Amino acid sequence: MSLLVCEGLTKNFDGVKALSSFSCAVKQGEIVGLIGPNGAGKTTLFNVLTGFIPAESGTVLFRGKEIIGKPAHKITRLGIARTFQILRLIKRLTVLDNSLLCYQHQPGERLGNVFFRSRQSARHEAANREKAAALIKQYGLGDKLHDLADALSYGQQKLLSLVCCLAAGADLILLDEPVAGIAPEMIEKILDVIKGLPAQGKTVILIEHNMDAISRVCDRVIFMDAGAKVCEGSVDDVRNDPRVIEAYLD
Amino acid sequence: MDYLLHILILIGIYVILSLSLNLIAGYTGILSIAHAAFYGVGAYVAALMALKLGTPFLANVICAIILSGLLGALVGIPSLRIRDDYFVIATFAFQVITFSVLNNWVSFTSGPMGLPGIPQPRIFGLQVSSHWQFLVLVGICAILVFLAARRIVESPFGRVLKAIREDEVFALAAGKNVAAYKVLVFVIGAAMASVAGALYATYITFIDPTSFTVMESIFIISIVIIGGAGNLWGSVLGAAVLVILPEALRFVGLPSSVAANVRQIIYGALLVAFMMWRPQGFIGEYTFRKGDQG
Numbered sequence: 001m002s003l004l005v006c007e008g009l010t011k012n013f014d015g016v017k018a019l020s021s022f023s024c025a026v027k028q029g030e031i032v033g034l035i036g037p038n039g040a041g042k043t044t045l046f047n048v049l050t051g052f053i054p055a056e057s058g059t060v061l062f063r064g065k066e067i068i069g070k071p072a073h074k075i076t077r078l079g080i081a082r083t084f085q086i087l088r089l090i091k092r093l094t095v096l097d098n099s100l101l102c103y104q105h106q107p108g109e110r111l112g113n114v115f116f117r118s119r120q121s122a123r124h125e126a127a128n129r130e131k132a133a134a135l136i137k138q139y140g141l142g143d144k145l146h147d148l149a150d151a152l153s154y155g156q157q158k159l160l161s162l163v164c165c166l167a168a169g170a171d172l173i174l175l176d177e178p179v180a181g182i183a184p185e186m187i188e189k190i191l192d193v194i195k196g197l198p199a200q201g202k203t204v205i206l207i208e209h210n211m212d213a214i215s216r217v218c219d220r221v222i223f224m225d226a227g228a229k230v231c232e233g234s235v236d237d238v239r240n241d242p243r244v245i246e247a248y249l250d
Numbered sequence: 251m252d253y254l255l256h257i258l259i260l261i262g263i264y265v266i267l268s269l270s271l272n273l274i275a276g277y278t279g280i281l282s283i284a285h286a287a288f289y290g291v292g293a294y295v296a297a298l299m300a301l302k303l304g305t306p307f308l309a310n311v312i313c314a315i316i317l318s319g320l321l322g323a324l325v326g327i328p329s330l331r332i333r334d335d336y337f338v339i340a341t342f343a344f345q346v347i348t349f350s351v352l353n354n355w356v357s358f359t360s361g362p363m364g365l366p367g368i369p370q371p372r373i374f375g376l377q378v379s380s381h382w383q384f385l386v387l388v389g390i391c392a393i394l395v396f397l398a399a400r401r402i403v404e405s406p407f408g409r410v411l412k413a414i415r416e417d418e419v420f421a422l423a424a425g426k427n428v429a430a431y432k433v434l435v436f437v438i439g440a441a442m443a444s445v446a447g448a449l450y451a452t453y454i455t456f457i458d459p460t461s462f463t464v465m466e467s468i469f470i471i472s473i474v475i476i477g478g479a480g481n482l483w484g485s486v487l488g489a490a491v492l493v494i495l496p497e498a499l500r501f502v503g504l505p506s507s508v509a510a511n512v513r514q515i516i517y518g519a520l521l522v523a524f525m526m527w528r529p530q531g532f533i534g535e536y537t538f539r540k541g542d543q544g
Contacts, residue, residue, distance in 0.1 A: 050423065076425030088420040090413050092535070100406070101413050102424045108406030109426070111434055115401065125406055168425060 001064070003028045003203050004049075004172060009058035011044055011227070018044040020227040021058070026172075026205060029198040033218035033235070034207045037247060041227035042207045043085055046174050050082050051075040062172065077104050081170030083161040085177050085207075091150035095141055095160060098149050099132040100125075102167040132167060139163050139193060155186030162193060166202075173197065175206040179213050191217050211239070223247075255381035257497055259453060262388035263446045264489035266395045268473040269482060270442035275471070276479030276536055277403055278435050279415030281334070283467045284325065284341035287348035288440040290462025291318045292447025294352060294359060297368045297457055307371035307378075307452065314444040322440030326433040345464050352459040364458025371452045384453050391449060395442050399482055402438070411435060415480075415536060472521050478534025487532055492517070 002025040011019040018041045026032050034042050047053040049060060051072035060068050067075055081102075089098050106128065107113045108121035136145055139159060144152060149160060158178055165173045178194065179187045187210075194217050197204050208214050214221060215235040222232040225247045231238055238244055271285045295314040299305045305313075329340035352359050359365070371378045371387065378387050402408050413421040414428055421428050451457045469492070477488020496513045504512060529537035 052419070052422070071427075072422040073425045073427050076423060082423055084419070084423070088417055088423070090416045090420060092416060093409070093412065097409060101409055101421075101426075104425050106406045109410055111402075111407055111438075114405040114407050115398075118401075118405075121405065164424070 001028075002026060002061075003063060004205075005059075005061040006045075006049070007059050009045070009048060009060070010056045011041075011048060011053065012056065017041075017227040019048065019055070019058075022224070022227060022229055023058075024222055024229060024232070026203060028171075028203055029201070030220060031194065031198060031204045031206070031218050033214040033221040034205055034224060035209070035211070035214060035221055035238070036224035036230075040224040042224055043176055044227070045224075046082055046176055046205075046207070049075075049174065050080060076168060076170070079169065079171040080174065081165035081168040081172075082174040083158070083165060083176055083178060085180075087154070087157050087161060089149040089157055089161055089164075092148060094146050095136060095144050095149055095152065096129070096132055096146060098160060099136060099164055099167040100128055102164040103128050103132070104169055135163055135167060136160075140189065153183075153186070155182035155190070158182060159186070159190055159193070162190065171201065172203045172205070175204060175208075177207055177209070179208060179210055187213065211235075215239075252381045255385050257493060259381065259384050259388050261490050261493045262385070262392045263450050263453075264470070264473060264493055265392045265486050266446040266449070267443055267470045268477065268485035268489050269392075269395050269399045270439040270446075271470050272474050272479060272482065272485045273399055273402065273411075273435055273442075274439040275538075276474055276481070276484075276534065277408065277415060278411045278432060279536065280330070280432060280436070281338050281471070281538065282341040282436070282439075283338060283464060283471065284345045284348070285439070285443055285470045286462045286464065286466035287345045288318045288322065288443035289447045289450070289466065289470075290348060290352060290459070291321060292444025293451035293457050293462065294365075294447070295444070296448035297365045297451040298359070300369045300452070301365060301367070304369075307373055307448075311445060311448045314448045315441045318444030318447075319437045319441040322437040323433060325440075326436040330429060330432045330436065342464065345467055349459055349463055352462065359459075362458060362460075364456055365451075366456045368451050368455045368457065370455065378452075388449055388453070391445055395445065396482060396486070398442075403482065407431075412480075469517065472517055474531075475529075475534075475538070476520060476524050476531050478531035479538070480536035481531075481533050484531055484533045491532075 004026040007023045009019045009022040022045060036042055048055045051070055055068055059066060062078060062080060107124050113121045133145060136142060141156060141160060149157060152160060162178060179190050191213055194204060218235060220232060221235050221238045223230045223238050223244050230243050230247065231241050267285065267289060275281050292314040295317055296310040299310040299313060325344045329337050353361055378384055410421060410426050410431055414431055418428055473488040473492050474485060478484025499509055499512060524531060
């Protein structure tokens, strides 16, 4: 059974077709690359899947349940986390605090518990702290634990936003240009992290313009243009598809 | 001596007001100019209950907290859906409406004549009447509000507030119900402000609507910004500085008719100066200037 099934997703921005009856299915444990020219609707698709933008029509089933119409924070709680093309982190909080923010169901985040069940909240917080610190160390940011997120390099910030998705406990991770604009050795590191995700039971959809990166991590590629799926298949198949070549030459 | 105590009592009341607004504006980043309205609601509830029903002080304070909190929810739930600048206007509208009600519902609030002869508080048989006693009462309340605020901002709940202030989209993506947090913190702030109102009404023993105008809201905002938004000690420091400052002007020897106007000018000039050269206030962690946010 597919983890995620989109059918007939449509979204227009002032007459521009950002999504036009887009459909796709993603299986558990897959790494799917989403490619296409600028303005093809890739980020719009992410925004629709995560509840940031409402779709005009279409359905999205996640683990067989409809998620269209649910608010963004509920979709995250259901197990879909994302990163943003323009990096989003709380720059004036530490690396540790950024990842701590992303854990779900924290008792200390409920006001009543802050005052009336403070011990239980503190225990839970301490446990999360350990988990978060271990996670950050595991992904090579251990020495930055107490630095402000702002003090990290751009590549490290991208890595941290990926770590945040893991902290959120998401099963489906949507990465919007995870290796764009960062140093080559950091690209290696992030690609290794992405490759290792299916082994942890995670499923990944990633938007990327770097075809080398795509071919190294993706099991399958979907090519989008003008809001619609043009073709899909293995990286080489899609790369050599005449429609893809044509779209890029236009 | 009483004069000095009077100043300290006023500082205590403004500490409560600025701490509660700091939670809303400094920690969560939502600027409200309705704070004097909640302050006024607290004052009028406490005064009217004491005058008309003769109920004890603590019961009046609890009613003030509840009513003010409910009004906070009433204003917050619809207006926090709209974006930053429009929220400011919505709170301004609530501020104006509250003042009009206090000023025009003459049969209930006595309108512009105000409410004289408000009974002083009696708590568990202890009559609070001297300046010293009031200072202790206000001090205890201010400390309780400070401790409650500190508990909030140091908890995971407070971490979410800061995340909302810095980047709402990130907070949403992290699975936080941003709208609910905003309403909740607005309600808490409103409830806390009403405590300051109840203390003020029973201390001065006379209130009228002019104490709770939009000017008062702006004064409280000035305390938060000049003291330092996003820092609890900033609110304490800001309240002390801005309450003492006009008092210091008395000793310069200006005639009282001029002094009042000079006071307004100084507040305005200070606010502009801080916004331009030190937007984080004395010891703040947040500026309201958009470009400064990373």
